[in-house]
Amino acid sequence: MQVTIDSTRLSDSSCATKDAVRCTNCNLRELCLPQDMTPDDVQRVNALVTARRRVKKGESLQRAGEPFKSLYAVRSGSFKTCIATEDGRNQVTGFKMSGEIIGLDGISTNVHIIDVIALEDSEVCAIPFSRLEEASREIAGLQKQFHRIMSREIVGEQGAMVLLGSMRAEERVATFLVSLSRRFRARGYSATEFHLRMTREEIGSYLGLKLETVSRVMSRFHETGLISINQKHVVILDADGLKDVASPSTAGN
Amino acid sequence: MQVTIDSTRLSDSSCATKDAVRCTNCNLRELCLPQDMTPDDVQRVNALVTARRRVKKGESLQRAGEPFKSLYAVRSGSFKTCIATEDGRNQVTGFKMSGEIIGLDGISTNVHIIDVIALEDSEVCAIPFSRLEEASREIAGLQKQFHRIMSREIVGEQGAMVLLGSMRAEERVATFLVSLSRRFRARGYSATEFHLRMTREEIGSYLGLKLETVSRVMSRFHETGLISINQKHVVILDADGLKDVASPSTAGN
DNA sequence: CGGCGCCCTTGATGTGCATCAAGGGTCTTG
């Protein structure tokens, strides 16, 4: 049961640009860059979006080493962000869903250091960074929102550090599932039943675990009745129980 | 009109504010907020710094839950940043040295989520965030630099995630030492001989290891001649060797 | 439709780091 992205279903089978790119009527407005802005300012943000870009499953939106030009707002679909170290390690550092901003890593040096790969056929709005900077000098609300987004990214990564640095495998997986659940709900999807877009290996990479461990932990959650899982189809049966596993000693969330 | 202050050492033995706080003649200029800015803009940044604040060893600069008002630039000394989870876990998420900016976590929700504690008697420049936002709407160079700093923070945390997610204990400790070495050198200190300001436990917390493991790994590095370590005094004897341990398979960096 | 490739699951075994434990060095303070 796929929920359509837009209530006003713009079925433009042709090249999707201009008209379809309307922050004003995008239902991600509340999650994305224009969050909490006046209708007037939303219009101006809208003008920043120069293009919409489709990225097929498995293709990359940006690659490490490429020059940084634009930020991207995920319009539909989802992505994984990966970092490859000199010595050949390759780690997933996050998953991006609709309304989230990609490319912030490029600002510091004007070169991307992160690879971003689509987990399914996806679509993004491109926002040239120089124009965003200009506009946020004029629109205080945009500036504020952009700063919030960057800060949120920082805070989120701190959370990931805690997860990687001090949680046990079950806590990590539970935390991951709870987080996914919240994010789906925030987007109007079911919080208790969803489809994993990533493989066990990608989850493991993100959580600092091996794919077998992810699989085993999920099977255990299944056995104990916390969730039901069949391949990539997840049903959360006991949300509170899962949250307990995610942060123990906190009696009931 | 404060052009002449430069080399005229204003030795105000009294309360150190105003005059002493001069980005213009601060030797951290190249590492801090005014990086790469015109002398004129540096003056304007300087005007943002409302106060200098001393923090004694063990005291906190900011605490989770406090309202967010200001960013802080470390002027001297050093800090650890910690995050405490609901369930009582407490993890060190970073160490801040002179010239680095603290408080970015507060921007997203206007409440700090991170505790920042001085590792030694330290001093910071306080920068009210609302004024920074105002100013960066007017000064493009400041805006750019501030964005760079936030992005750098994001990139740095991605690095920490790789460390925590996929490195073995020896790699983590070696990476940590190499990173410290670089940061000391950037500040004009010796890159090969320095004093650890944090305990083994704090290092361990940051690296996702137990203090005993940190101690053991360092002892091993000592035995193999990579470093010399005596309590908190570190000498790096074989910088290349240490880098090899930090990222193996990269022949000689 | 049948074969192949990818992904997932599950069991057996191994190991890196945690945990438990003891003791020593160094700084602080009365």
Add this chain to the structure above:
DNA sequence: CAAGACCCTTGATGCACATCAAGGGCGCCG
């Protein structure tokens, strides 16, 4: 100077997760 509080080191043991290995489900494509 002596007592106590930290912090660090080092050894012995245990365990959580990695690794190795085998097989099954499902979708893709010739």
